[in-house]
Amino acid sequence: MQDPKITKAERDGGGWDDEIEPPIKDVKLRKHQRKAFRLAMENGGTYGFLHEMGCGKTLTAISVMGTLHQQCGVNKVLVVCPMAVYSAWVNDMERLDVPGVDPKIIKGTAANKAKQLKYWRGKLQVAIINYESFWRKDVAEAIAKWNPDMVILDEAHKIKAWNTSQSKGAHKLGDITPHKLLLTGTPIANSPLDAWSQYRFLDKTVYGTSWYAFKNTYAVIEKKPLRGGGSYPKLLGYRNMESFKEKLHSIAHKVSKEECLDLPEAIDIYRDVELEREARDVYDGVAREMIAEIEDGVITASNVLVKSLKLSRITGGYCDVEKEGATELKQVSKAKINALVEVLDELGPDKKICIFARFTAEINAIHELLLKRYAAEQIVTMTGSTPADERLGNIDKFQTDGGCKVFLANIQCAGLGITLTASDTMIFYSFGYSMTDYEQAKARIHRIGQKNACTYIHLIVTNSIDNTVREAVERKKNVAEEILKYVKGGIENDKQTA
Numbered sequence: 001m002q003d004p005k006i007t008k009a010e011r012d013g014g015g016w017d018d019e020i021e022p023p024i025k026d027v028k029l030r031k032h033q034r035k036a037f038r039l040a041m042e043n044g045g046t047y048g049f050l051h052e053m054g055c056g057k058t059l060t061a062i063s064v065m066g067t068l069h070q071q072c073g074v075n076k077v078l079v080v081c082p083m084a085v086y087s088a089w090v091n092d093m094e095r096l097d098v099p100g101v102d103p104k105i106i107k108g109t110a111a112n113k114a115k116q117l118k119y120w121r122g123k124l125q126v127a128i129i130n131y132e133s134f135w136r137k138d139v140a141e142a143i144a145k146w147n148p149d150m151v152i153l154d155e156a157h158k159i160k161a162w163n164t165s166q167s168k169g170a171h172k173l174g175d176i177t178p179h180k181l182l183l184t185g186t187p188i189a190n191s192p193l194d195a196w197s198q199y200r201f202l203d204k205t206v207y208g209t210s211w212y213a214f215k216n217t218y219a220v221i222e223k224k225p226l227r228g229g230g231s232y233p234k235l236l237g238y239r240n241m242e243s244f245k246e247k248l249h250s251i252a253h254k255v256s257k258e259e260c261l262d263l264p265e266a267i268d269i270y271r272d273v274e275l276e277r278e279a280r281d282v283y284d285g286v287a288r289e290m291i292a293e294i295e296d297g298v299i300t301a302s303n304v305l306v307k308s309l310k311l312s313r314i315t316g317g318y319c320d321v322e323k324e325g326a327t328e329l330k331q332v333s334k335a336k337i338n339a340l341v342e343v344l345d346e347l348g349p350d351k352k353i354c355i356f357a358r359f360t361a362e363i364n365a366i367h368e369l370l371l372k373r374y375a376a377e378q379i380v381t382m383t384g385s386t387p388a389d390e391r392l393g394n395i396d397k398f399q400t401d402g403g404c405k406v407f408l409a410n411i412q413c414a415g416l417g418i419t420l421t422a423s424d425t426m427i428f429y430s431f432g433y434s435m436t437d438y439e440q441a442k443a444r445i446h447r448i449g450q451k452n453a454c455t456y457i458h459l460i461v462t463n464s465i466d467n468t469v470r471e472a473v474e475r476k477k478n479v480a481e482e483i484l485k486y487v488k489g490g491i492e493n494d495k496q497t498a
Contacts, residue, residue, distance in 0.1 A: 022063035023070060025097040030262045033060045036253040040064045045072065045150065045179035048202055048252030052185040053346055053425070054267045054455035055260055058085075058092050061152055061181050066096045068179055069124045074149040078177075079128045080170070081154035082342050084271040089128050089154070098124050105129075114142035131158045135169025143173070150179040153201060155346055157184045160194035162211045167197045174201035186348035187248070192218060192238055195248055206247050218244050257424060263453035266446055270470075271339055273461045275315070279333035283314045283464065290487050304484045305433055308465060315461040316430045318361045329361055336429060337365055339459050343427060344373065349405070352398075354420050356411040356441050357429040363410060366429060370406055382409040398422055411441050420444040424452040429459055433469060433479040 022029065022037055029037060033056050040047035040060075045068045051057040068074035079089055086105050093103040102122025106113045106129040117127060127146070133139050151173050153159065159167040174180055182202045188194050196214045199206045207214050215221070218240055223231040238244075257263060275283060290307055313319060317333040340355075347353060357363050363383055370379050380394035398407045399422045407420055411431050423445050431438050446454045460466045465486065472482035 020067070023066040023097040024059070024063055024095050026095055027059070029060065029063060030056065030260065032253075032255045032260050032262070033063070036060050036255070037063050037067075039253050040181065041067060043251060045074070046181070046203060046251070048156075048182040048184075048187070048198075050184060050187050050252050050254040052256045053343075053457070054257055054269065054453065055185075055255055055263070057183045057185075058088055058154065059095065061154075061183055062092055062096055064181060065126070065150060065152070066098050066101075066124075068150060069098055072179075074179060075124055076146060076148045077124070077126045077150045077152065078134075078143060078146075078148040078173070079126060079152045079154060080131055080134050081128065081152075082158070083130045083274060084339050084342060085154060086128055087270070087272050089126075093126060096124075100124055102126065103128060110136060110138035110142075113139050117142050117146040131155075131166050134173075135166045140169055140172070144176070148173075148177055150181070151177045152181040152183065153198075154183045155342070156182045156198050156201070157186050157189055157194065157345060159197050159201065160187075160189060162193075162197040162200070167201075170201045171197070171204075174204070182252070185346055187252075189345065189348055192241070192244055195244075199248075199251075203251050206251055257453050257455065258451075260453065265453055266442075267453060267455045269455060269457045271343065271457060271459050273315075273335050273339045273459055275333055275335050275461055275464075279314065279317075279335065282319055282332050283311065286310050286314065286319070287487065294484075294487060304480050304487070308483050308487075311465045312430065312469070313359060313361075315464050315466050316357070316359055316362045317365065318359070331361075331365075336362075336459050336461065337369060340366065340369065340427065340429060343457055343459075347425065349373065351425060352405055352407075352423040354407045354409070354423050354426040354445060355429060356409055356414065356426065356431065358411055358432050359430065360410075362429055363408065366408055370408065374405055378403060378405045380404060380407055382407070382414045384410060384413050386413075395420070411437055414441070414444070418444055419447060419449065421447060421449040421451075424450065425455045425457070427457045427459070430466075431458075431469070431473070433473070435473050435476055435479070438473045 036049050036051070037060055041064065045064055049057040049060055065074070065077050081089065090103055090105070093101065100123025102120070102124065103126040104116060104120070106116050106127050113129070113133065127148070134143065153170060159170045161167055180202055182198055184198070187198055193215060196207050196211055200209065218238055220236040220239055221233045222236055224234045225231050293307070310320060314332060315336065317331055317336055318329050319332045320327050321330045355366060357366060360383065363381070367379070367381060380398050382391055382394055386394070395418050398404050398420060407423065426442065426445055431441070442456060458470060460470060465483065468482050468486040469479060472479045
C-alpha cells in the first residue's frame with residue numbers, strides 16, 4: 001500500500017491539489033466538506049471530523065475513503081458505528097463512484113461475522129459493524145485477519161471512556177491501521193478528558209499513550225482524606241487548556257451548523273431502530289391479528305387508523321395488555337429510548353433541542369430520561385394537560401433562557417402557533433397520522449427569526465408502521481390507505497411463504 005504523495009512544501013502551501021475531485025456522483029461537496037476532505041488528504045488520510053450532526057461528515061469520510069482507494073491502494077475499510085446509522089452509511093455509499101465497491105453490514109453471531117469478513121470479493125470492501133461487537137475476542141480476531149487498510153469510527157464519542165473494553169479495542173485497531181478517520185460532533189461531551197481515548201485511536205502522538213500522564217497534564221486533582229483513612233482524588237478543574245485545544249485541532253476539522261453558511265435550510269435525518277426480539281414478537285402478533293381482521297372484512301380504510309394505534313404504540317415501547325379483565329399499559333421495548341440516548345450523546349449537553357412525541361407514555365419516559373441528563377430547570381414540557389399560562393411561560397423560557405436546553409412536547413398540542421427558533425434541531429420520537437400536525441411541528445423552528453439551517457431527526461423502527469406513516473405523511477398521501485396497503489402486504493407475504 002502506498003502513502004499519499006504529498007511533500008512538506010505542498011502541505012505548507014495548502015497541500016492537497018484542490019483540482020482533484022473526490023469520486024462522488026450526483027452531489028458536490030459543500031465548502032466545509034471540501035475543506036475537511038483536503039485537510040484529511042494532506043494528513044495522509046488520518047484525521048478527525050468534529051462536525052455537528054447535519055453537516056455531512058459521513059459523505060466527507062466516504063470521499064476520503066474513495067480517494068484513498070484510487071490513489072493509495074486502500075481496499076478494505078472497517079466502519080464502526082451505532083446500528084441506528086447503518087442505513088445512512090449504506091445509502092451514502094451509493095454516491096461513491098468507484099467500480100467494485102461493496103458495502104456490507106456485518107451482523108449475526110460472532111461466527112457469522114467472521115465468515116462474512118472471510119469470504120468477500122469486492123474491490124473496495126467496506127465492512128460496517130457496531131460498537132457493541134467489534135472488540136469482542138472472536139470478532140476482533142476475524143477483523144485482524146481481514147486486516148483493514150482503514151478504520152472509520154463514526155460517533156467516536158462512544159469510546160470517550162478511556163478504560164472500557166470497546167475503547168481498548170479501538171486503540172488496538174488504531175495501532176495496526178495506516179489510515180483512520182474519527183467522526184463526532186461532540187468529542188468533549190462532559191470533560192476535556194474525554195478527548196484522550198478518541199485521540200489515542202486516531203493518533204497516539206497527539207496526547208500520548210499514557211492516560212495518567214495526560215490527566216496529570218490537563219487536570220487539577222487534589223487528594224482528599226477519607227474518614228476511615230486513605231484518600232481519594234478530587235477533580236478541581238483543568239489547566240493548560242490552550243495547549244490542549246491546539247493539539248485537539250492539530251489533526252481535526254471542527255465545524256458547527258452555524259458556521260456552514262452553504263448548508264440547505266432544512267435537513268432530514270432518519271435513524272433506524274431495531275426492536276428487541278421479544279418486542280418484535282409482540283409487534284408481529286398484533287400485526288397478524290390485524291391481517292386476520294382484514295381477511296374477515298372487519299378493517300377498512302375508514303377505521304384502519306384506530307386499529308393501527310396499537311402498532312404505533314409498540315414501536316414507541318408500549319402495548320395495551322389484558323390482565324385480570326382489565327387493560328393496562330406495559331412497556332415492551334426500550335429500543336427507541338436507547339436510540340434517543342445515542343442521539344442526545346451525539347448532540348451534546350449544550351445543544352438546544354426540541355423533542356416531539358405522540359403518546360403520553362412516551363412523553364413520560366422521555367422526561368424521566370432527560371432528568372438523568374439535565375437539571376429539572378433545563379427542561380420544559382407541553383402536553384394537553386399543561387395549563388395555558390404555563391405553556392406561554394415554558395415557551396418564553398425556552399426562547400430566552402440560555403440555560404434551558406430541552407423543549408419536550410406532544411406533537412398534537414405544540415404543533416401550532418408557537419415559535420421555538422432558539423433551537424435549530426428537532427427530534428421526532430414519534431409522530432401522528434396528520435400531515436398538518438407534522439408540517440406545523442417542523443415549522444416551529446423553521447420560521448422567521450431562525451438564523452441557522454434546521455435539522456429534523458426521525459427515530460424509525462425498521463420494518464414497521466413507522467416507515468409507512470412517515471412516507472405517507474412526507475409525500476402527502478392518504479395515511480389510512482397506505483397503512484391498509486402495508487397490512488395487506490403482510491397478508492400477501494404470508495401467502496407467498498406459506
